[in-house]
Amino acid sequence: MELSRNSIREMVKGQLYRVPGYASLINASRPLRQRLASARYCYSVWLRHLVAAHEGGLQPKLRVVVELGPGDSIGAGLAALLCGADRYVAVDWVRYTNLASNLQVLEDLKDLFANQSPIPGDEEFAGVNPKLKSYAFPNWLIDAPASNSRVQQIRQALAQPMSERSCIRYLAPYNQDDATVARDADFVFSQAVMEHVDDADSLYRATYGWLSPGGIASHVIDYRCHATSSRWNGHWAYTDAAWRLIRGKRPYLLNRMSHSMHRQLLIDCHFDVAIERQVRAASAIQRAELAPRYRGLSNDDLTTRGGLIQAVRR
Ligand SMILES: C[S@@+](CC[C@H](N)C(=O)[O-])C[C@H]1O[C@@H](n2cnc3c(N)ncnc32)[C@H](O)[C@@H]1O
Numbered sequence: 001m002e003l004s005r006n007s008i009r010e011m012v013k014g015q016l017y018r019v020p021g022y023a024s025l026i027n028a029s030r031p032l033r034q035r036l037a038s039a040r041y042c043y044s045v046w047l048r049h050l051v052a053a054h055e056g057g058l059q060p061k062l063r064v065v066v067e068l069g070p071g072d073s074i075g076a077g078l079a080a081l082l083c084g085a086d087r088y089v090a091v092d093w094v095r096y097t098n099l100a101s102n103l104q105v106l107e108d109l110k111d112l113f114a115n116q117s118p119i120p121g122d123e124e125f126a127g128v129n130p131k132l133k134s135y136a137f138p139n140w141l142i143d144a145p146a147s148n149s150r151v152q153q154i155r156q157a158l159a160q161p162m163s164e165r166s167c168i169r170y171l172a173p174y175n176q177d178d179a180t181v182a183r184d185a186d187f188v189f190s191q192a193v194m195e196h197v198d199d200a201d202s203l204y205r206a207t208y209g210w211l212s213p214g215g216i217a218s219h220v221i222d223y224r225c226h227a228t229s230s231r232w233n234g235h236w237a238y239t240d241a242a243w244r245l246i247r248g249k250r251p252y253l254l255n256r257m258s259h260s261m262h263r264q265l266l267i268d269c270h271f272d273v274a275i276e277r278q279v280r281a282a283s284a285i286q287r288a289e290l291a292p293r294y295r296g297l298s299n300d301d302l303t304t305r306g307g308l309i310q311a312v313r314r
Helices: 005-016 022-028 039-055 075-082 099-114 148-159 200-210 240-247 259-268
Strands: 064-068 087-091 168-171 185-191 211-222 271-280 304-313
Touching: 005 240, 039 075, 039 099, 039 185, 039 211, 039 271, 039 304, 064 075, 064 200, 075 087, 075 099, 075 148, 075 185, 099 148, 148 168, 185 200, 200 211, 200 259, 211 259, 259 271, 259 304
Parallel strands: 064 087, 064 185, 087 168, 185 211
Antiparallel strands: 211 304, 271 304
């Protein structure tokens, strides 16, 4: 097992989260302005999920859209609303955003759609998945830009999110087993989230319940070590005991599941996997270095650093 400067630093960090107030201090130490994901990032993420589905022969409906773990801004959900979704529900483990601060993101998104801007690709967001065949604006997606009155409704929803008739619901923190998050969703998506979820099995099951039959789950998953090692897949070399030290009391870190483990969980929940895209990289560790729990990883999993899974609810 690697015991490098990285791993020692991450173990210390994990333990610092035991100090009362440390987590909030870390969250507050970056001004909101710096943390807000840009409209262009959110536009790119949302359209990539939709276009990938379309390229793979799926035709998602967008009446009710649920996002898992939006993080610093709910821009991808705002993009969904501007594409005609009636309602957007976001659930997050940590309350990272405050809805009113997303108003500028909404204005910027409105312009991106009005100009039918191409989807920002690798030259701007090299690390973002999925990769697409074409980054042209998907004309088939929307008949007409959102009307002024619809944009005004979305602005109001950001200002008064708890109102009964709001088209936006943001639950953070939330209860993963809460069946009332949504009952009739058409599209559930996540971007760089499912690798962080401790109980991925129960969240996949919950999303099955939130979707209506024929609804689509679309997950982009980043299987890399997230700075816990100097090697991209070095997290699979840590023993369980070392990993517990690294995790410490952080609210979440990594579940260390591979691509095929995520796929299998979705299948076990009765989803039909329709589209899979894997991004490959040569393994940065030798097989002999794998922790006992990961010795059985297939070569495919060991060399998959990112992926998209889109699955249909039966
Ligand atoms: C790397 S951030 C990704 C944020 C955003 N989707 C993006 O693309 O920038 C990971 C997010 O996963 C969320 N997360 C972790 N565990 C979760 C859970 N069990 N349910 C929902 N979200 C979770 C975190 O709170 C955080 O917002």
